[in-house]
Amino acid sequence: MLMELAGCNATQATLTMKLRPFTTAADFRTRTRKQKGVGNNMMDTYLDVVTGMGEVDKVLGECEQIGRELNGIMQVWASGAANYIRKQPAGVPDNIHLKDYQMLGVNWLNLLYRRGTSCILADEMGLGKTAQVIALLAHLKATKEPGPHLVIVPSSTLDNWMREFSVFAPDLVVRSYYGSQGERYELRGELRAMDDLDCVVTTYNIATGSPDDQKFLKRKMDFKVTVFDEGHQLKNSESKKYKDLMQVRAEWRLLLTGTPLQNNLQELVSLLSFILPDQFRDANESLRAIFKVQPGSATNLLSRERIMRAKKMMTPFVLRRKKAQVLKDLPSKTERIEYCAMTDLQREVYEEAIQRSRRALVAAPSTKMGNKADTTSSAHVLTDLRKASNHPMLFRRLYDEKTLRLMARDCLKEEEFLDRNKDLIFEDMEVMTDFELHRFCLTYKHLNKYALKNDEWMSAGKIEKLQELLPAMKARGDRVLIFSQFTQVLDILEVVLDTMELKYLKLTGQTAVSDRQNLVDAFNKTDDITVFLLSTRAGGLGLNLTAANTVIFYDCDYNPHNDKQAEDRCYRIGQTRQVDIVRLLTKGSLDEAMYELATTKLKLDAEVSGQQQAPTAKAEGQSTAEGDAAEDTGSAEKRMKKSLLSGLKQQFERETQSKS
Known part of the structure; x- marks a missing residue:
């Protein structure tokens, strides 16, 4: 309670409690100011919260009055009266x-x-x-x-x-x-x-x-x-x-x-303030003070109080229905996890990414990395690990330095590169991924011989799982949406589907706005197009893809609400078939931690709306994440990244301690 009311951390709270009892607010300020490690702004934070509670009570009174009036009218509707x-x-x-x-x-x-x-x-x-x-x-x-x-x-x-x-x-x-x-x-x-x-x-x-x-x-x-x-x-x-x-x-x-409510209670207040500036203008600062939640216990009184107050403010002005409540004839939806084992090369790539992550998160600031490939800041740690979880060709392992120098030499035979410097071409290629280099080789006559010849793009845990799933889905007549966060993953999937001889379409953020609806229409009207590849966030808002009855998430979004919206492209009015949601998770990778945090994040919407969340997929032996998503302090993406980085750092530190 002290951590929330006074905005302090666990250490500050412990030190403060040892100083008790306090006779007055001035006594509290004086003694905590003198105590090393406590700080002197806890009383001010506490008073802001208490004052904020009082201001919010006034707003709540107005909201409740509006709610009573609206409920009275809607009850009259239910009785069959006029005005409906x-x-x-x-x-x-x-x-x-x-x-x-x-x-x-x-x-x-x-x-x-x-x-x-x-x-x-x-x-x-x-x-x-x-x-x-x-x-x-x-x-x-x-x-x-x-x-x-x-x-x-x-x-x-x-x-x-x-x-x-x-x-x-x-x-x-x-x-x-x-x-x-x-x-x-x-x-x-x-x-x-x-x-x-x-x-x-x-x-x-x-x-x-x-x-x-x-x-x-x-x-x-x-x-x-x-x-x-x-x-x-x-x-x-x-x-x-x-x-x-x-x-x-x-x-x-x-x-x-x-x-x-995507991320936290403060965001809800921002939305309500936008539509009702007159009601919320005077209490805006107070609202921000009491809804500025801090990480802490999921069961403490103030967290529950915040959620309860958010519900009261929300009810009169928000109409929220879920499909399970109103669409009794909507087909069922199933969700499951498909775990994918890494290939040998993928395991090597992932372990190298782990080592780069370890250096970035726990090494001393003065540590200098040996080469460009090893220079990984904490901002890139998660992307590095996610790419390794997805496909080894998102790194450069198949094209060694010797091959790149031969390719750079042969580039000079192409008209486009006649006036270029061979060393600069080599430097450009050095930072390209295996897949980018493969496509680069296919573009030029004198580089064709360096293109990959053994379907290397088919070698990844998730690709092997798709090779198992997609033919059976096609045989059943299923239509499939495959979502990924990474456009280069979708590029690889294009080649994978070509290799599997499956028809597909693709829509990403680079797809022209004028072309998007045409692609949707083509998919909905052409039964022999088995797969639609989409980037999770780009172009998908409002798209109706009810021709599909299967959704495959190749990887997770940092904000699980984006994944929920993605699956609703096909699970909506007009859907006549059971919808299957399949989530691919690479065993022993960051994927598992991301999914666990995502299930925790989804609890917030259920808490605030007062409705139960639909069951989520749970594989045998899978642990359930505990916590209260109402404690989010920033955007969902920043929140998840921070949690993942913190977890990785703690893991690395434990491993270091166990070895010493």
Whole structure:
């Protein structure tokens, strides 16, 4: 308790307790200031927290009053009274049939709009948040509440939003504000002159970009409703994006997110402050003080109090449904882990990465590494180990120095390299991976002889597992999504699938926005394309890939919510088959620690939303990570990296001590 209330560590808490009893606050300050190793700001931190609790109580009172009013209205709905929109809004085509929970969502949004209370629609991905929003806008037009409205989306979902408008409300006049600087200049004039404009759809990059774009969206247009898709992008109240978008004028704000609480309770407060600045403005600093959680016991009173208070603030303004609650006809989903044994070369590569990691984490700062390959800072330790867990060709082991010098010499025979220096070419190739060098050799006539000839890309633990799984999946008619964090892994997988003679498509962050929907359509409509390769974060937001019924995670994301969103590309409305989630973990590698931490991280959403998390895959002998994800202090990625690095350092130190 002292660690949380006073913001101190375990050592400071122990030393402070030995100084008890204290007669006054001044006595506490004086004696702790004199005690070496304690510090003198604990009392100030404690007073900030206590004061913050009082301020938050005022905000909670307002939130609870709003909640009581909303609950009263919704209870009247349940009794069959008036004021509930029972028919689909005019403007939604007759061939579209909104589900009951979606109609409830439209009613909830309409209720809060009429009250002028901004909110968050946080339905789990795949439940049709886009359809509910468009239906609301169609209802507003039908009830003489004209726009224009503004929808701000990630670039990757712009085309999808425009398509959804044409499907769910074709009569709405919708224009995208996107394109080159010159095209946007023309659009600004056109949009301002339109009397019948219902909605403008633009991207976060443009809405926070040039002064002309910001001026147009903030001052020149009088938007009634502003929708922020993937609203968890606004979780950091100190970011430029957050501050810029706070300036967009709108009578009512709506955030859409499938992950209302990604990292910590402070982020939830940032989201609520964004949609309800008037309610939260005066208590903002107090909220930050009490929700600035510190690592500590998962069971202490203050952690439970924070979670309870977050729930109270969250309830009136957030509508959150999960598929298991509302889609009774959705097929089942199974999850399992497939452990993969390292190949001999991969084991060597991983052990070398471990040794570089050991030097980076526990060696004295003055230690000098012998060569470039050994120079590994702690920032690169995790990437090094993750790459070794994935595939040995992400390093250079097959192309030795002698071969590289021969390749550098033969490069001079190519027209592109006629005026280049052989030594500089060698230096460039020296830092390339085996796979990059192999592809480089295939590009040039005089280097073809150095290309790998024995399908070396097939030699990795996870690749051998895919060779076992994919043919059986194809035989059953399964359609497979394979996700990875590393674009070079996806490049290797392309060659692997070619070797296995399996048809595939690939979408990464380098894929043009204009091509992404075409790839999705091609996969959904072409049954003989077995595999779709995707990078977990890029281009996947809002993509509907229900043609697939199997998801394979080649590696984990630092933020497990991103993996959850990835699997929901196919586990959503429209899915008719059982969905299988397969996670590949390399035995004895960093993969296992990452997965264990990820399962811990996912507890926070369940804690705050008050709902139980779906069971996670558990293999025989697998341990369950303990801890309370509510204690996250930064982003999920930074948090996990810090934990992994700390665990590795402790492991190395124990090994050193046992040898001495």
